Amino acid sequence: MSNYAGGPDTLSLEQRSTPEIGDGEVLLSVIACGVNYPDILIMKDLYQIKPVRPFIPGTEVSGIVERIGPGVEHISIGDRVIGFSTHGGLAEKIALSAQNCIPIPDNMPFEEAAVFMTAYGTSYYALKNRACLVPGETLLVLGASGGTGTAAVELGRALGAKVVGAVSSAQKASFVLSCGADQCLVYPRDPLDRVSKKAVADLCKQACGPEGASVIYDPIGGDYSEAALRSISSRPVKYLM
Structure with a gap:
């Protein structure tokens, strides 16, 4: 109680x-x-x-x-x-x-x-109803080893997207890959300054590929959001926070 x-x-x-x-x-x-x-x-x-x-x-x-x-x-x-x-x-x-x-x-x-209901319900609504994720798009998931993050990785894969996870440790990256992510990058745990923001943005770009991210799923916010947005596709991007 x-x-x-x-x-x-x-x-x-x-x-x-x-x-x-x-x-x-x-x-x-x-x-x-x-x-x-x-x-x-x-x-x-x-x-x-x-x-x-x-x-x-x-x-x-x-x-x-x-x-x-x-x-x-x-x-x-x-x-x-x-x-x-x-x-x-x-x-x-x-x-x-x-x-x-x-x-x-x-x-x-x-x-x-x-x-099932909280994590998967939240992520499904975000990806299917709000982002309208379709097969062939690239989904970048921040905080990918958390509850809603893991759900977003699995659902993104089920919806036919290329899924890129982003986490704060190699151990978490291994877990996210086991959940079906195509790739997973490790960003720094410490607060980001101007230099590290650019470094994280470069990691996101490399992982997402030359066309960048089509959809960004961000349950973290803050400095990571800015870095992730630098990896957006040349086409209109759908950002979910």
Whole structure:
């Protein structure tokens, strides 16, 4: 339970009663809970959503439907689902609106399902709906080893693009390549000055090739944005931040 604004050190393990469900709700037996950057922001009161304290963190979960309330039609007891809420996921049971639950295939692991909606939903919307990424384009992904970054790499590859990742260490680069990136560059961890910005821009240009990046996916911002934009295609570029 989070009684005070802060990081994971403000949490405590407590016994709570099983949540009651109402009309249009389901009781989910939680198998796995995703941990995302917004969860930390919510705990620190730095997000637009500020639950009344004390509260249980955890915005996305996967599990098995244990009970259903009146009016629930598209979900049945025993269904394997992904569930989404503002909080409450780091618990054995959670009451959710049935509208926030999506059935998952039998062969989808609960651990993967629990981290699917936030990272992959965000990245898919950005690449497909906003950037309109098409086969043959070059996608440059900054912060490519993070949650949304990894999702962008995998989705970019699935959408037929050439995918170039950008990360801050060789270990992260190896991971990004294993996720399907065609290439991955390593940029410096330290703050960028004028010289290092140009150096990072040159790395991006070399990795993206002579035609440059068609789409830039940037979950980092700041100095890296300017460097990445210097690697843009001679054709109109689509930048997502």
